[in-house]
Each structure stands twice: as C-alpha cells, then as structure tokens.
Amino acid sequence: MLKIDNLHASINERAILKGLSLDVKPGEVHAIMGPNGAGKSTLGNLLSGRDGYEVTDGTVTFDGQDLLALEPEERAAAGVFLAFQYPVEIAGVNNTYFLRSALNAQRKARGEAELDSMQFLKLVREKLSVLHLDDRLLHRGVNEGFSGGEKKRNEIFQLAVLEPKLAILDETDSGLDIDALKHVADGVNALRSPDRAFIVITHYQRLLDYIKPDVVHVLADGRIVQSGGPELALQLEEKGYEWVKDRVAPEGEETRLRTTGPRADERTAATPTGRDAA
Structure with missing residues (x-):
C-alpha cells in the first residue's frame, strides 16, 4: 500500500527526515514514537501534502502512484487521511455540510457518483452508530466550541465517513484524559479492517494500550533507531527516550528501515545502528 524509500526532507533548509524507508501493508497498524523534534509529525504532514516541506531525496509510492507528485486534494481522493494534533475550528460551517462536501469531492475525483442528501444521511447515521456517537454532532459547527x-x-x-485507505493519526492522544482516550481508541479499533492501514504517531505508550500496533518504530534526531513489536513501546515507557540517544546514526550516513509485515521475528529484531532513519 505505502512504500517509502530513502526519504529525505527538510523545512527552511533544515534537514528533518534523513533516509526513511518504510513499507506499510493493508490492515497493518504502525506506531511511530519519539521525542519532540524527531520528525514524527513531519512525516505525517509530508504524506498528506502540507506546504512548507521540501523532499530532497527518496520516493513515496501509494497504491502504485507517486504520492509526492499529487496535490493534497488528490492524495485525499486517493485515500490518505491525516488526523491533526490540533484540529482546526471552522466557525459557522455545519459538520454535515462539511463532510458531505468533502466526501462528494473525493467521490467525484474518483469518478464515482455523488451522494444525495438522503444517501449521505443514511451513511453518517450508520457511522455514528458504529462509533457510538450522538447525532447532535451533525448539527454543530466543525469543532466549534468543542472540548479537546x-x-x-x-x-x-x-x-469513518471518508473511509480512507491510509489513516495517519498525529498525536491523537495529546491533551486527552483517560476516558476521552478510550473513546477515541474505541473508534479507531472499530474502523480497523484488512483493507485499511494506520500510522499512529505518539509520544506515549498509553495510547498503544488501547490501539494495538503490529510494528513500533522509534525515531530520534530524524532517524529510526529501533523497531519492534508492542513490547518496544513498554520499554520506552520504562526507560524514556534517553536510552536511544547513543543509537542515533552518524550524520550524513544513509540509513533505512524496511518493514515487510507483522511477522514476530521481524518486529522484535532491533534495527542495526547506522542503517535506519526517519
């Protein structure tokens, strides 16, 4: 589904990603952890097409397409979704209108028939039921007056409504109490399927108590320095990020990580220092 090869990227001429290679298959959940400034959010923003990032080397292929050649709206239509760390409030824009416009724009771009009002209302009520959400949400402005x-x-x-193939969750757990965290995790788990992959970006292991990843990657100073299974997140919770500092690859040395799937022997093996980066 998503294949990243030797990706280097910068912002304002400052290198952020320094040779990341990653292979995410349908149905997989990849967790990306690391301290502030490691490059986690840069990866999510770059994949979604946010302005301001310059790719200096490498390729990104999504479902056989050159993702980097697509505009942000084309990436969304292709099935890439980014959940922001700080969701934007759009005052005066009704949630229902916003979602119907977004969904129909994507359907039109894919050559599919647009949904009329009744078809769309049926769809969103089904999704509300799956996520156990109140239908009053439909009548509110987009994030207007919402709590975190x-x-x-x-x-x-x-x-849930847009049904992307790849969902990138950028620190979705940021600022949430335990009850809100559980609600969000329950929603994500309800949407997991063999055809949909997730990249979960987080600082903390606690989110991964509720969203179980197939693979955990650790970023430090723009490089993936280790990968493993869910037990790696527990190690980080216990030791913090200080213990990975001596694993950072030398500056300028090409590094890469290839993840071919959730096989236990691959998930638990530490990646060689000096070969993996983000």
Whole structure:
C-alpha cells in the first residue's frame, strides 16, 4: 500500500527526515514514537501534502502512484487521511455540510457518483452508530466550541465517513484524559479492517494500550533507531527516550528501515545502528 524509500526532507533548509524507508501493508497498524523534534509529525504532514516541506531525496509510492507528485486534494481522493494534533475550528460551517462536501469531492475525483442528501444521511447515521456517537454532532459547527476530546472524536467520525485507505493519526492522544482516550481508541479499533492501514504517531505508550500496533518504530534526531513489536513501546515507557540517544546514526550516513509485515521475528529484531532513519 505505502512504500517509502530513502526519504529525505527538510523545512527552511533544515534537514528533518534523513533516509526513511518504510513499507506499510493493508490492515497493518504502525506506531511511530519519539521525542519532540524527531520528525514524527513531519512525516505525517509530508504524506498528506502540507506546504512548507521540501523532499530532497527518496520516493513515496501509494497504491502504485507517486504520492509526492499529487496535490493534497488528490492524495485525499486517493485515500490518505491525516488526523491533526490540533484540529482546526471552522466557525459557522455545519459538520454535515462539511463532510458531505468533502466526501462528494473525493467521490467525484474518483469518478464515482455523488451522494444525495438522503444517501449521505443514511451513511453518517450508520457511522455514528458504529462509533457510538450522538447525532447532535451533525448539527454543530466543525469543532466549534468543542472540548479537546470532542475534537478528536469528531476527527475519528470524519475518518469513518471518508473511509480512507491510509489513516495517519498525529498525536491523537495529546491533551486527552483517560476516558476521552478510550473513546477515541474505541473508534479507531472499530474502523480497523484488512483493507485499511494506520500510522499512529505518539509520544506515549498509553495510547498503544488501547490501539494495538503490529510494528513500533522509534525515531530520534530524524532517524529510526529501533523497531519492534508492542513490547518496544513498554520499554520506552520504562526507560524514556534517553536510552536511544547513543543509537542515533552518524550524520550524513544513509540509513533505512524496511518493514515487510507483522511477522514476530521481524518486529522484535532491533534495527542495526547506522542503517535506519526517519
């Protein structure tokens, strides 16, 4: 589904990603962890097409297409979804209108028939039921007056309606109490399927108590320095990120990580220092 090969990227001429290679298959959940400034959010923003990032080397292929050649709206139509760390409030724009416009724009771009009002209402009520959300959400402005937890749940609702092939969750757990975190995680788990992959970006292991990843990657100073299974997140919770500092690859040395699937022997093996980066 998603194949990243030797990706280097910078912002304002400052290198952020330094040779990342990653292979995400349908149905997989990849967790990306690391301290502030490691390049986690840069990866999510770059994949979604956000302005300001310059790719200096490498390729990104999504479902056989050159993802980097697509405009942001084309990436969305192709099935890439980014849930923001800080969801934007759009005052005066009704949630229902916003979602119907977004969904029909994507359907039109894919050559599919647009949904009329009744078809769309049936769809969103089905998604509300799956996520156990109140239908009053449909009549509110997009994130207008929402609490932090409501904003994150609304993004998961958007994900459910738009049905992307690849969902990137950028620190979705940021600022959430335990109850809100569980609600969001329940929504994500309800949307997991053999045809949909997730990249979950997080600082903390606690989110992964509820969203079980197939693979965990650790980023430090723009490089993936280790990968493993869910037990790696527990190690980080216990030791913090200080213990990975001596694993950072030398500056300028090409590094890469290839993940071919959730096989236990691959997930638990540490990646060689000096060969893996983000």
